[in-house]
Each structure stands twice: as C-alpha cells, then as structure tokens.
Amino acid sequence: AAARAAGYPGIVLQPEGCPRIDYERTLAAFAEDGFEMYAVPERAGTTPGTPHVLVAIPAYNAAGSIATVVSEAAEFANEVLVVDDGSRDATADRARAAGATVVVHPRNRGYGGALKTIFEVAHQKGAAHVVTIDADGQHDAGDIPRLVATQDDSGAGVVIASRYGTGTEMPFVRSIGLGVINLLTNVSMGRFRSRRRVRDTQSGFRAYTADAVETLVEADDIGDGMWASTDILYATSDAGFEFHEIGTTIRYDVENGSTEGAATHGFGLVHNIAGFFQRSHPxxxxxxxxxxxxxxxxxxxxxxxxxxxxxxxxxxxxxxxxxxxxxxxxxxxxxxxxxxxxxxxxxxx
The missing domain is CATH 1.10.287 (Helix Hairpins)
Structure with a gap:
C-alpha cells in the first residue's frame, strides 16, 4: 500500500537467503504477474549441465494442464523434469513442447513410482534443490523461490508448502480425513510437540536438498502408491533430516484433479501408517x-x-x-x- 501511495509501479520481494537476483527474468515475470512478486534467483556458479533448482512433475493423463504447469514452473527453475507415468494421452508430447525434460514410464507405476524416478534422475543430474509440484495446476509455482530460499536459510532437508494457515478453502470431508491422516502420521513418527509436528503431511509441493534426494534414492521402503508422500517423510525423518513448512494456497477447483478417489486414498494411507507402526512400534x-x-x-x-x-x-x-x-x-x-x-x-x- 505504501508503494502504491508513493506512485511506484510495483514491488519486487527478495526473500531472506535468496541468491543473486536474475533481473531480466524477474522484470519479465513482474510484467506478467502484476504489482507484487518474488524475485527470480540467478543460478550463476553451478557446473554446466548441473541444475541448481530442478522442478519435477509426476504426471498421469495430464495433457490438459501439463503445458501450463511446465511454463509456469520454468520461470523459477533451471530445468523442469516431467515423469509421464504411463499416460494414455498426449502428456509427454505437450510437456516436451513446453520445454520440459521428459521421462516416460512404459506402464503406470503409480505416484510413488513416478517420484522414485524423479529422485533417481535428480540425483544423476546433481541438482542442489529438487522441487516437486503436481501436474494438475493446483499448486502455485510462484512459491518455488520461497521454498528454495527457506531451504537455504533453514538448512532443512525437506521444505513443505502447507495448505494450512493460508486461507485455502478445503472441502469439509477432505479436511476431516486429512486431519486424521496428519495426526496419525505425526504420532507414528514420534512428533508430538507442536513445534516438531508436520502440519501438512500430504502436500506434494516440496523442496528437497541433494542429500535428502540421495537418501530417498537409497531407500527401499518407498511404495508406488499415493501414500509415498508418507513413506518419504518416514525415510527422511529416520535419516535425521529436519522439516520446515511455508504457507501456500492450493486450488481444489482444477479440472484434472487426482485420479484416485478420496476413500481409496485414505484407506491406503491408513494401511500404510499401520504397517509403519507394525515395523517400528510393535x-x-x-x-x-x-x-x-x-x-x-x-x-x-x-x-x-x-x-x-x-x-x-x-x-x-x-x-x-x-x-x-x-x-x-x-x-x-x-x-x-x-x-x-x-x-x-x-x-x-
């Protein structure tokens, strides 16, 4: 408001811990996004062919949204990777046309299977930060710089974009189910104190350090289903990595949402958590x-x-x-x- 009152055309925010700003890309993004935006970091000093920030997108039958998601993510990344998990539509072709590096699974392996491929490819490329984002457009790619800056500043192995505390309007039934899953997941990890609790255990919008990615590549207990998000938390928590969360807004009105029903997803998560309890806390x-x-x-x-x-x-x-x-x-x-x-x-x- 003060900037508007003073007659300035807009404001660019440089988050704490943000690397040098790429002013050309920042101004281009500013002209497109409007009055206020986060600065786009400059990725100087990385080894040629080694991305500083790799944005990775697991995708399945997402031809209707993947090009837009890739284009938006590319504004804040050195490279965008799409893992097409055996789609029956033009997801892979449209992702390539939008400028993404594409890996195609010959058959559908599931959300966790796509994530495991992402971690393997990211590890091979030596990316300093790997940011996963959904292919349906429900995540705000503009939060990618904040995830990376928060990771640099906090040193957390995993930074999670949480839908809580940001005004995200969540369907009532989903909010109840997600609350139960969050509670069970935190209890199973022994995170009882509020300051150690992970508020959004099922967010697919996360940033991982290279060390965390290496741990996940070596982990042998990450499943192929939607519950892989929980398996990843277990693996990184057991390895001693810290978690940090930032607020984000998630859209639930996207056309190409999750292909798995809420009941099936919830049952799979509870079954997975019970299995972890059996292995770790019999x-x-x-x-x-x-x-x-x-x-x-x-x-x-x-x-x-x-x-x-x-x-x-x-x-x-x-x-x-x-x-x-x-x-x-x-x-x-x-x-x-x-x-x-x-x-x-x-x-x-």
Missing part, C-alpha cells in the same frame, strides 16, 4: 492393546468369581486373557524381528 501398536485386553479379561474373571460364578462372564474373561497374552507375545516377537541385528541383516539382503 509394542505400541500390538503390545499395549494386548496388555489392556489382558487386564480387562482378568478383571472380568475376578468379578465373575465374587459370588456365584457366571459361566458366560468367565468364558469371555478367559478368552480376553488368552487374547491379551497372544498379543503381548506377538508384539515382543515383532519387536525382536525388527530390531535384532541378525534379522535386520537378513531383511537387508
């Missing part, structure tokens, strides 16, 4: 409920014998006690299988 997932079942069974049986024994209550109590013992034993066995060096070495072969 005592918590199985042992604690087993102990509670054993205690309830013991209390029922003791109560049944206070007066005249009640056969149904005794049977229920005995069965609960037996089930509790089985669950406790199973949790201990799973814990041993997951942590003992002998079994870990066998599983790594």
């Amino acid at each position: 005592i918590l997932l199985v042992g604690v409920p087993g102990l509670m079942t054993l205690l309830i069974g013991s209390l029922l049986t003791a109560w049944a014998f206070q007066g005249t024994p009640s056969t149904p209550v005794v049977v229920v109590g005995t069965m609960a006690m037996a089930l509790g013992v089985v669950m406790l034993t199973l949790s201990v066995l799973l814990h041993v299988l997951n942590t003992h060096p002998v079994f870990r070495q066998r599983s790594d072969r």
Whole structure:
C-alpha cells in the first residue's frame, strides 16, 4: 500500500537467503504477474549441465494442464523434469513442447513410482534443490523461490508448502480425513510437540536438498502408491533430516484433479501408517492393546468369581486373557524381528 501511495509501479520481494537476483527474468515475470512478486534467483556458479533448482512433475493423463504447469514452473527453475507415468494421452508430447525434460514410464507405476524416478534422475543430474509440484495446476509455482530460499536459510532437508494457515478453502470431508491422516502420521513418527509436528503431511509441493534426494534414492521402503508422500517423510525423518513448512494456497477447483478417489486414498494411507507402526512400534501398536485386553479379561474373571460364578462372564474373561497374552507375545516377537541385528541383516539382503 505504501508503494502504491508513493506512485511506484510495483514491488519486487527478495526473500531472506535468496541468491543473486536474475533481473531480466524477474522484470519479465513482474510484467506478467502484476504489482507484487518474488524475485527470480540467478543460478550463476553451478557446473554446466548441473541444475541448481530442478522442478519435477509426476504426471498421469495430464495433457490438459501439463503445458501450463511446465511454463509456469520454468520461470523459477533451471530445468523442469516431467515423469509421464504411463499416460494414455498426449502428456509427454505437450510437456516436451513446453520445454520440459521428459521421462516416460512404459506402464503406470503409480505416484510413488513416478517420484522414485524423479529422485533417481535428480540425483544423476546433481541438482542442489529438487522441487516437486503436481501436474494438475493446483499448486502455485510462484512459491518455488520461497521454498528454495527457506531451504537455504533453514538448512532443512525437506521444505513443505502447507495448505494450512493460508486461507485455502478445503472441502469439509477432505479436511476431516486429512486431519486424521496428519495426526496419525505425526504420532507414528514420534512428533508430538507442536513445534516438531508436520502440519501438512500430504502436500506434494516440496523442496528437497541433494542429500535428502540421495537418501530417498537409497531407500527401499518407498511404495508406488499415493501414500509415498508418507513413506518419504518416514525415510527422511529416520535419516535425521529436519522439516520446515511455508504457507501456500492450493486450488481444489482444477479440472484434472487426482485420479484416485478420496476413500481409496485414505484407506491406503491408513494401511500404510499401520504397517509403519507394525515395523517400528510393535509394542505400541500390538503390545499395549494386548496388555489392556489382558487386564480387562482378568478383571472380568475376578468379578465373575465374587459370588456365584457366571459361566458366560468367565468364558469371555478367559478368552480376553488368552487374547491379551497372544498379543503381548506377538508384539515382543515383532519387536525382536525388527530390531535384532541378525534379522535386520537378513531383511537387508
């Protein structure tokens, strides 16, 4: 408002930690975007052929939107990579025409499969920052410089563009489901404190450092489905990388949205989180409920014998006690299988 009142034609914002500004591209973007925009960083000093910022887009049947997304992302990147995950339309051709480097999967491998290819290619290219963005146009490419600048400034291995706290209007059912998934994911990672919590665990708009990308290339437990976003958080968290989040606005009115239903997506995520719990916290997932079942069974049986024994209550109590013992034993066995060096070495072969 002060700039407008003073008669200036506009304002260019240089985020904290932003590299040298590419003024030519910044002015060109400014002329297109309007009164206010973030500066476009200059990528001087990188090895020829090595992108400083690689924007990567997993795409499946996105011919209607991919050219626009590539063009917008190219304003803030040294190179745009599109992984066409076995599309049946002209996604690959339109991405190439828009100037992207394109890798095509001969068959559909899923969102996680496309991301794994992205990390492999990015690692080969030696990109300093890899920014993933969706192909349907729901993400604001103008936030790419802020993601990169925040990563440079904070040193976080993963910077996430979060839809929370920015006025994003989320469908009610989706907001409830996403809230549950966020809670379960943070609990499974042991992130209970608010300052360590990841607010948007399912955002596909993220920036990764070269070290984080290398870790993800070497990870062998990232699935091919939509739940790969959670697997990536698990892998980077286990490797000791820090997370940081910035606010962004996500559009839900795009024409070419996700091809997977919300119910299917949600079930896959919950199943994936439960699997992670089983591998990493079997005592918590199985042992604690087993102990509670054993205690309830013991209390029922003791109560049944206070007066005249009640056969149904005794049977229920005995069965609960037996089930509790089985669950406790199973949790201990799973814990041993997951942590003992002998079994870990066998599983790594």
